[in-house]
Amino acid sequence: MCSKSNSQAKGKDRISELPDAVLCHILSFIPTKYSVRTSILSTRWKSIYGSVPNLDFEFEQMSTTWKEEYMSNYVGFLMFVDRVLSLRDSLDIQKFRLHCYCRVEDFSRIVGWICTAIRHNVVELDLCVYSDNIVCPTFELPQCVFMCKTLVVLKVKSNCITYAPPTSSSFPSLKFLDVKVDYPEDDSVEKLFTCCPVLEDLSIDATIRDALILSFKVSAPELKRLRMTFFSDMIVGRVDLYYHYGQYWDDEVSERATVLREAFSNVKCLSISAHFVEEGCLPAFDHLTELKLVLYDCYHWDLLTELLEKSPNLESLVIEHKKDEECVKNYDETESYSKDVLYSENRWSTPPICLISHLKTITVRGFEGYPHVKKVAKYLLNNGKVLTKMTVYNDELYKELMLERGSRSCWVELV
Known part of the structure; x- marks a missing residue:
């Protein structure tokens, strides 16, 4: 009897006995591509995955030539993100993390993903988006990001994102802002910090060309921590x-x-x-x-x-x-x-x-x-x-x- 009881205990699925809220919390700490795979376990797991508050998408393979195999993986990544977001329904998103290299023709798609996260009351937005194009065309960070009332944390690292915030009412709830820009050629970076009424933590990293003087005004009356790093071929200056x-x-x-x-x-x-x-x-x-x-x-x-x-x-x-x-x-x-x-x-x-x-x-x-x-x-x-x-x-x-x-x-x- 004792042996039989021990055998049953060993074969017991203790993970599935955990409450849905606990399982959902666990899945929120792993990349979305892995948490999605749990949906095939059962109807219950499919429901749990759909409630995960954090979405983490990453495609950091870099290639100078878009060969067939690489292109296939990239297209698969795009379709995967589309599918996950389309199944999100009305549930809120706590954190949306997107790290990827992309083609210029997919800029509009990325803008759509960002807007979807904003519509789902995102609290933390982490974007690391780099273009493969040498000329490096750009796209603007959507206006809805600046107007979002739930956004508390914003991290942006990109060689192709520019900023054109509204003249007022920007970042009503933003407390943490971390921005990295490579060779900015216009004043879009300067505009980014002009209206941050509740910002407490600001981190700026910029790589500039030799002849460029990067100047900007920071308007953040509640600022408690500031870190700035500027790099160029001639000088390295840091606060x-x-x-x-x-x-x-x-x-x-x-x-x-x-x-x-x-x-x-x-x-x-x-x-x-x-x-x-x-x-x-x-x-x-x-x-x-x-x-x-x-x-x-x-x-x-x-x-x-x-x-x-x-x-x-x-x-x-x-x-x-x-x-x-x-x-x-x-x-x-x-x-x-x-x-x-x-x-x-x-x-x-x-x-x-x-x-x-x-x-x-x-x-x-x-x-x-x-x-x-x-x-x-x-x-x-x-x-x-x-x-x-x-x-x-x-x-x-x-x-x-x-x-x-x-x-x-x-x-x-x-x-």
Whole structure:
């Protein structure tokens, strides 16, 4: 009897015993082409698949020539998306993800898919659409996207989508916008950010031609996070202070970057990824309590010095190192590191106010056991009068700090 009972238990379909809502939730995490296949299991599974809130379509095969086999797969993909959307009925779509390469003659079809998602009250729209055409004709993002009242997240990466939003009432519910454009030749990108009344998170990546100046106005009174990256053959400029030695950097670029940074002087939490920042270009961060500073192989400890001096109420500090091939090629490690640390030590003869009165936690990670790293870590630990914890990720550095202490209540942790 016991053996028979165990055998029946092993053969039991426990997945099918789950509630429809749970099964639907599970299917929402896999690509649509796989979730569709469950519809052949039974009438119940067909109903479950039809209720999945997320649609994920991807065709990222890239070919310079539309050969028969490739073309057959591509046409199959188009027909599959058409069929799935035609069976959607009146059910809402939570997330619509479309990643594909396409032909110019299929632009109208893609526009139709986007509009269908909007009609089904989509909340998150993720578009990565690239044209195979060298001349690269374009199509406009449908007006219904800008007017959609349910759209909260919009991600667009494309070499063929342009933007012509209405002059008012754009993006009434949009809180997260992530846009990547390649070689924009008109002002459509500029128009995209002119009316975002509730936008909180904005990420912009653009690849521009040498002679092109890309300018735009961002109107987003509720903005809390901004990330911008611009690439060209001559210059790489980023709001997160990305800079390489030997690359072009003039007074005009520095002045624009300074004005931009001043707009964030009232932030409470700040993350900066920096290769180089000219001295004196940072504003005062009187309200800053949390700072994360990502340094590259160029290090530039004077940036940390200036940030600490201008952040009197800082309570939490994270210093992280990341490798950078370009930085290494253009930097004399031994000589420059020692000068940089010496320069910071001279400026720190009087410790920054935050070290004496506010800074409670420090994390140092990603660094090797170089002498200059030890000097900086020891200085922070010795002068942190209210420190409660320092976390390090290097065993050698941990041993060096065991006897250092400026605060009796501080302890050093090795992770």
